[in-house]
Amino acid sequence: MCEMSWRLPMTASGEKPGRPTSGRQVLLVSDDPELSASWAITLRQMGLEVRMATSGAEAASKWARGTFDLALIDVYSPTLDGIQVSRQLRFHATNPILLFTPHRDERHTLEAYRAGVDECVFKPVSRSLFIAKVWAWLRRSWTVPAEALDSVQVGRLRLDPARRRVITETAAVKLTNLEFCVLHLLMCHRGQVLPSRLIVERVWGCGAEGDTVLLKNVIYRLRRKIEPDCSQPRYLKAVAGEGYVFYPAEDLCSVRTGPSTRDEQGPCYPMTCAGLF
Template sequence: MTRIVIVEDELDIASVVQDYLRHAGYETTHFADGQSALDHLIASPPELTLLDIMLPRLDGIEVLRRAREHTSHPVIMLTARIEEVDRLLGLELGADDYVCKPFSPRELVARVRAVLRRTAPPAERSQALQGMHGLMLDDVHWRASLEGTPLNLTRREFGLLQVLSRHPGRIFSRARLLELAYDDTMDVTERAIDSHVKNLRRKLGAVTPSHDWIRSVYGVGFAWEAPGQG
């Protein structure tokens, strides 16, 4: 599982970010001060770090400066500072992106995905992710197949499949699916979720007509139903 370190001294912000990243399928570790974070980054570099600038003990710029002597893993800076000098300094030291507070958690997850795709080694960028029961998801190219058959999904359908299939048996409300599956929800409504689920069922069912992969829970939402699970 992809590991992400969150370095943020505002605990309410850190908690929300952790929640969204975990629901997006990432493993997270949180540090509230720069020195503790730096020690961890040097000893065990993650796949990505979200690094606040204003931190106790050691500020984020210094953490990034020292960390870059030991690791080249991607770093996204989080800050309330909007001055251009801070932005340029962070990027010159090796930051891969820069997000200003306040920010949308969904947008932050989208930026994390984009940076991870952009910085992955070439072999990893082209490698599809093998799922259970013959389902394969390619997060880079937004493609999916079932038992070797391409599903030809829209990006909206792929986002739903990604969230549901990675949490088998978990029931998601329409509102929660809207938050987790789509980076930009301006043109998507909860009612549209039903339409996307219907299309997903049809495309999955065309490959495996004997199994209904997505279970409807009346009055609640939907859950991924792996063969033999229920």
């Protein structure tokens, strides 16, 4: 069912006045063809680039490989719901996720937030509120683009922010958003043991809870991509009871504990992962 058909004031360039939207990408996930078409038109009138998905698997694949600023989810089929999709997306990145839902009960809302949703928007939603929500959450991710960061090289590994990949001795490997953020943070603090809580705060955002399991999963995926032998890590090492350290075997520097505000191997960025994409 088509719930809205909106038109916005436009500038000559096709963008809404006063909003720097060029290059901003939104992932729209919906199993309602009419509604998703209507929302997509509105988002494009706002000057945003829109990518669409109709299933959880398709959404997760695009979210992991893309550089999205925001996800809008409206999925309520018999076999897949928006909470499940949100959980799949949160596994790959920390960018804002909005869940549009007709369910107003507290149990459903709490489950959505536990799954990684940043805000539940109750349906039906007016044009003005939809637009306001999108602008508000996009403002939170209007920060430093990944390509603006300098490349980081430690030993035989080089991290390329522009292409979001790591160049090893044998190949150039594409990274997901979270993989890039974690590896960038650790490489910028070569030889330092970074506590798991610090990594979670830097990557997932201050106040993040329950993301240490996700951190372990990201480390596991990174090892599979960059380590010659995952059973004997050469680059990403765990320090029992403390955290993780990027410490190549050929590196002669000593391992340090605790974060510093500056590191000779590259910039330390005190920002969330979402701010890099």
